[in-house]
Amino acid sequence: MKFDVAILGAGPAGLAAARAAGRRSASVALIDDNVTAGGQIWRGAPRIAVPTGVRFFPQTRVFDLRPGFMLLTESHGAMEASRLILATGARELLLPFPGWTVPGVFGAGGLQALVKSGLPVGGKRVMVAGSGPLLVAVAAALRTAGARVVGITEQVPLGRIVPFLAKYPAKLPQAFALRARLLGVPYWTGTWPVRFDEGMVTLSGGRTVAVDYLACGFGLVPNTEAAQLLGCRLDGGFVAVDSRQETSVAGVYCAGEPTGIGGLDKALEDGERAGAAATGQAVNPSRGAFVRDLAAAFHLDPRLFDLAEPSTVVCRCEDVALGTLRPYREWREAKLMTRCGMGPCQGRICGPITNCLLGWSAESVRRPLVPVAAELLSKDVLQP
Amino acid sequence: MFKLRCDGVEIVVAEGTSVAAALLGAGVSRFRSSVTGEARGPLCGMGVCMECRVTIDGVGHRLACQTMCRAGMEIMTT
Numbered sequence: 001m002k003f004d005v006a007i008l009g010a011g012p013a014g015l016a017a018a019r020a021a022g023r024r025s026a027s028v029a030l031i032d033d034n035v036t037a038g039g040q041i042w043r044g045a046p047r048i049a050v051p052t053g054v055r056f057f058p059q060t061r062v063f064d065l066r067p068g069f070m071l072l073t074e075s076h077g078a079m080e081a082s083r084l085i086l087a088t089g090a091r092e093l094l095l096p097f098p099g100w101t102v103p104g105v106f107g108a109g110g111l112q113a114l115v116k117s118g119l120p121v122g123g124k125r126v127m128v129a130g131s132g133p134l135l136v137a138v139a140a141a142l143r144t145a146g147a148r149v150v151g152i153t154e155q156v157p158l159g160r161i162v163p164f165l166a167k168y169p170a171k172l173p174q175a176f177a178l179r180a181r182l183l184g185v186p187y188w189t190g191t192w193p194v195r196f197d198e199g200m201v202t203l204s205g206g207r208t209v210a211v212d213y214l215a216c217g218f219g220l221v222p223n224t225e226a227a228q229l230l231g232c233r234l235d236g237g238f239v240a241v242d243s244r245q246e247t248s249v250a251g252v253y254c255a256g257e258p259t260g261i262g263g264l265d266k267a268l269e270d271g272e273r274a275g276a277a278a279t280g281q282a283v284n285p286s287r288g289a290f291v292r293d294l295a296a297a298f299h300l301d302p303r304l305f306d307l308a309e310p311s312t313v314v315c316r317c318e319d320v321a322l323g324t325l326r327p328y329r330e331w332r333e334a335k336l337m338t339r340c341g342m343g344p345c346q347g348r349i350c351g352p353i354t355n356c357l358l359g360w361s362a363e364s365v366r367r368p369l370v371p372v373a374a375e376l377l378s379k380d381v382l383q384p
Numbered sequence: 385m386f387k388l389r390c391d392g393v394e395i396v397v398a399e400g401t402s403v404a405a406a407l408l409g410a411g412v413s414r415f416r417s418s419v420t421g422e423a424r425g426p427l428c429g430m431g432v433c434m435e436c437r438v439t440i441d442g443v444g445h446r447l448a449c450q451t452m453c454r455a456g457m458e459i460m461t462t
């Protein structure tokens with residue numbers, strides 16, 4: 001299958017790109033591993049429809065990308081495109097504390113995603129913890145779904161959130177609307193969970209709260225792996241792009257969270273620009289201080305990196321504890337000696353953790369991007 | 385609504401429910417045992433962490449959070 005433009009990721013950024021590209025180009029492919037379009041925020045209920053004329057490939061995981069460009073998928077084999085738009089979104093930053101591996105502890109967006117896919121939470125006592133605007137959105141959604149949200153703990157002190165909101169009055173109505181749906185729910189700022197044990201969360205400061213579920217995420221980590229496989233340059237951990245969303249690799253564009261964590265509005269603007277640029281249309285410049293201000297406002301307190309004890313598991317795939325990792329200087333060495341990051345998640349969860357706790361930086365990305373059946377890798381077309 | 389089974393126990397689920405949501409909803413919290421035998425269950429909800437792996441209709445290592453329930457499915461925690 002050959003296309004003018006292939007878009008990887010059907011979240012808000014990918015959908016906006018598809019809409020823009022679809023205005024001009026006859027042959028656009030939109031690829032996503034989920035059952036429906038919408039990405040993380042619209043999971044299953046996208047507010048931008050897949051444009052007519054754009055071919056949507058749901059439940060299609062891209063496990064490798066090659067120059068030229070070729071995308072390798074499990075369900076549709078190799079797909080070719082002259083130009084590529086990477087709209088691969090973000091995952092949550094999950095930080096280890098004693099008890100974080102116990103079932104019942106989820107990411108914040110993670111629990112929200114499970115609720116959107118049918119998990120009933122009616123009457124469940126849930127604490128939402130971690131950092132970032134996502135916490136309030138998740139708490140509001142959980143409450144609407146019938147959960148008893150027993151509290152929100154945000155690691156940032158209130159004194160840093162207020163000036164941030166004041167600088168972005170356009171976001172205020174949304175913030176107040178969410179808060180209105182959370183009347184009576186305590187919002188503890190400058191606070192975080194330090195332990196989870198037998199359904200009991202202990203917070204910094206000593207308070208203990210009984211919960212059924214703890215939903216805890218410390219912000220978002222950009223999914224830059226696809227871009228890295230193609231050799232796109234990163235800048236400060238994000239995919240570097242010019243004012244037209246083009247990466248350092250000609251013909252490869254990137255939009256949404258991988259170029260800077262900025263949420264829905266930024267993802268939509270990026271996607272529009274990338275879709276237009278990739279099909280030779282005029283592009284509106286970006287107006288970007290929000291990404292920087294958001295990161296500064298929700299900067300993580302370094303004390304969060306001291307919560308794990310020597311026996312606390314850091315790499316959940318291979319059960320490697322923090323104490324086992326301490327003697328090593330960098331990830332590569334630790335990987336060889338301890339198998340940290342060698343399991344099926346390929347370091348997607350523990351990589352950012354070792355970066356925060358030990359200052360290690362992730363090395364180059366491995367092929368395939370996700371574990372795939374061995375016979376796929378041995379097929380002729382999929383050979384390097 | 386339709387039925388499926390997890391570890392031999394019948395579960396009734398609504399259309400559009402993921403396997404992870406169905407199991408958690410039915411009170412299953414241990415989806416798999418880690419390499420040292422710890423209980424683990426879903427974490428990221430989006431197909432990244434691989435903690436929700438179960439056996440579905442005899443196929444191992446399926447991600448419960450990325451798989452939709454179908455009538456008659458046989459799920460085994462691992």
Ligand SMILES: Cc1cc2nc3c(=O)[nH]c(=O)nc-3n(C[C@H](O)[C@H](O)[C@H](O)COP(=O)(O)OP(=O)(O)OC[C@H]3O[C@@H](n4cnc5c(N)ncnc54)[C@H](O)[C@@H]3O)c2cc1C
Nearest residue numbers: 009011012013032033039040041062088089109256257264
């Ligand atoms: C778990 C989670 C829940 C969130 N919930 C909310 C919320 O409720 N409200 C809110 O305002 N913000 C939420 N966010 C923040 C969210 O990241 C942004 O607001 C917005 O969705 C970003 O849009 P995007 O298009 O950049 O990325 P996304 O919406 O993340 O879309 C990226 C898409 O690319 C797909 N993809 C990535 N790699 C591949 C591959 N190799 N093969 C195939 N498909 C691939 C992903 O499956 C995904 O569908 C959430 C984030 C996370 C991680």
Ligand code: FES
Nearest residue numbers: 427429431434449
């Ligand atoms: S819960 Fe993380 S992969 Fe399913």
